[in-house]
Amino acid sequence: SQTIHQWPATLVQPVGSPLSLECTVEGTSNPNLYWYRQAAGRGLQLLFYSVGIGQISSEVPQNLSASRPQDRQFILSSKKLLLSDSGFYLCAWSTGGLTEAFFGQGTRLTVV
Amino acid sequence: GDSVTQMEGPVTLSEEAFLTINCTYTATGYPSLFWYVQYPGEGLQLLLKATKADDKGSNKGFEATYRKETTSFHLEKGSVQVSDSAVYFCALYVGSTLGRLYFGRGTQLTVWP
Numbered sequence: 411s412q413t414i415h416q417w418p419a420t421l422v423q424p425v426g427s428p429l430s431l432e433c434t435v436e437g438t439s440n441p442n443l444y445w446y447r448q449a450a451g452r453g454l455q456l457l458f459y460s461v462g463i464g465q466i467s468s469e470v471p472q473n474l475s476a477s478r479p480q481d482r483q484f485i486l487s488s489k490k491l492l493l494s495d496s497g498f499y500l501c502a503w504s505t506g507g508l509t510e511a512f513f514g515q516g517t518r519l520t521v522v
Numbered sequence: 523g524d525s526v527t528q529m530e531g532p533v534t535l536s537e538e539a540f541l542t543i544n545c546t547y548t549a550t551g552y553p554s555l556f557w558y559v560q561y562p563g564e565g566l567q568l569l570l571k572a573t574k575a576d577d578k579g580s581n582k583g584f585e586a587t588y589r590k591e592t593t594s595f596h597l598e599k600g601s602v603q604v605s606d607s608a609v610y611f612c613a614l615y616v617g618s619t620l621g622r623l624y625f626g627r628g629t630q631l632t633v634w635p
Contacts, residue, residue: 454625459621459623460621469622500565500566504615504623508554511556515565
């Protein structure tokens with residue numbers, strides 16, 4: 411069966427520090443991978459998506475970047491965090507538009 | 523650009539009331555449409571889906587019909603229960619290979635006994 415792992419669950423980082431959130435998927439190959447930020451009242455904002463290794467598309471300009479070094483690994487990064495980067499980040503995978511997306515448990519990031 | 527517009531909440535209903543949560547979309551091509559639900563303290567999970575015009579998705583008493591002419595995918599349930607209290611998200615998948623999956627803002631539903 412397929413599983414998705416996202417870590418850490420919570421993170422408190424000072425302003426200006428780097429960030430690396432990791433997401434891995436097991437039990438499937440060549441998934442579509444997604445990073446979202448969930449904010450109260452604003453739903454899920456699509457940040458990045460990837461349809462293959464090394465293929466990253468960004469939806470909104472921001473202080474974050476994403477990479478996909480392996481087929482089932484998706485990393486969200488920042489060189490220098492801002493206060494506004496605080497939020498709840500979700501990783502998800504799917505096999506395309508005919509099937510559902512599966513979500514990780516999320517990471518609560520607080521930038522102080 | 524592609525997007526989903528979902529009615530704002532919160533929505534508060536008494537048990538056995540009729541529920542409608544409106545969702546409209548803007549998309550190029552022929553998107554797939556979904557409703558996801560997030561119960562308190564849990565992650566998002568698929569509630570129902572429709573992948574082409576006039577399809578009706580259904581699950582757990584909830585239904586939604588893919589209306590291309592009105593670009594809508596409204597969620598309905600004839601008789602809600604307290605256990606339906608959750609946040610509901612409408613979602614849109616664009617492009618068979620491009621892979622963009624957009625969500626609406628979410629609608630908080632609270633059902634009172």
